[in-house]
Amino acid sequence: MRRLLVVLCSLALVTGLAPVAVAAPSCTSTLDCSAAEIDGMSMAERLEFVRDMQSGPAVALGATDRWRNIEGVITFFRDRGLGAPGTWVSYVDAGIVEGIQRGIAIALGWSTDTGGNPGSAKWASYLTRLSTGQLTSRAAHDRAWSEAEQASTEYGNTMAEANGVPATAVEWRFYQFSEMYRWALRNRPFALDLLVIYGPLISPGLVKARVPFYDWFTDVSEAAPSTKGCEMAYGFAELHPITGVFGIAGLFLAYMKELFEEYQAQT
Numbered sequence: 001m002r003r004l005l006v007v008l009c010s011l012a013l014v015t016g017l018a019p020v021a022v023a024a025p026s027c028t029s030t031l032d033c034s035a036a037e038i039d040g041m042s043m044a045e046r047l048e049f050v051r052d053m054q055s056g057p058a059v060a061l062g063a064t065d066r067w068r069n070i071e072g073v074i075t076f077f078r079d080r081g082l083g084a085p086g087t088w089v090s091y092v093d094a095g096i097v098e099g100i101q102r103g104i105a106i107a108l109g110w111s112t113d114t115g116g117n118p119g120s121a122k123w124a125s126y127l128t129r130l131s132t133g134q135l136t137s138r139a140a141h142d143r144a145w146s147e148a149e150q151a152s153t154e155y156g157n158t159m160a161e162a163n164g165v166p167a168t169a170v171e172w173r174f175y176q177f178s179e180m181y182r183w184a185l186r187n188r189p190f191a192l193d194l195l196v197i198y199g200p201l202i203s204p205g206l207v208k209a210r211v212p213f214y215d216w217f218t219d220v221s222e223a224a225p226s227t228k229g230c231e232m233a234y235g236f237a238e239l240h241p242i243t244g245v246f247g248i249a250g251l252f253l254a255y256m257k258e259l260f261e262e263y264q265a266q267t
Contacts, residue, residue, distance in 0.1 A: 095156020
């Protein structure tokens, strides 16, 4: 298709005719779009792409709802007018979406191309284990998912920096919220223990409801918690850093009151 486009454009230059518009191949059908091509997409287009992957090729892997939380994040970016092509948000998000796309292709046997994205192989491993029944426990599933997303996210951040677009102070504080989310996925037993210890100081009822609340907050098959979480985290990031907090576990506890209030409002 691309070769045909080049030929048509060359003929146009020779004959003086306007180039004929030729549609680019659909990423959903090819699963081989580069991070640069995804960076060129709008957030609305990426949202549709992620949804199409889940309802299309990922069905064969039993992953029809494994990136609903990514949908929630992209929805937040779209609604806030964030993530225009060439921005830090766009590059980081493109790294995540590319990793998912190539991971599906590898797991399906369509391709072996990682695109240089370390997340691709991790997503492929996650999907292979998911489809063969190796991730039946919530803790095992969430750890594998978070490790794949971590690698894709870090790749997107590296890509942004390589293109001369480092995160702003606000963006970096927002990034720390995403780090906390992935930490929560990887550290379920420890995090639940923290809620037992500190829950009474954070919010009434948190200790008793900690398991269903934690399941809600870390559920990758739901878009609403991630959208609301992003709204809250970005609002905090625009105002100031959360002070007096040490490490990711401390950041986790710092966000719990607002997250638990949101959980109560939705359930």
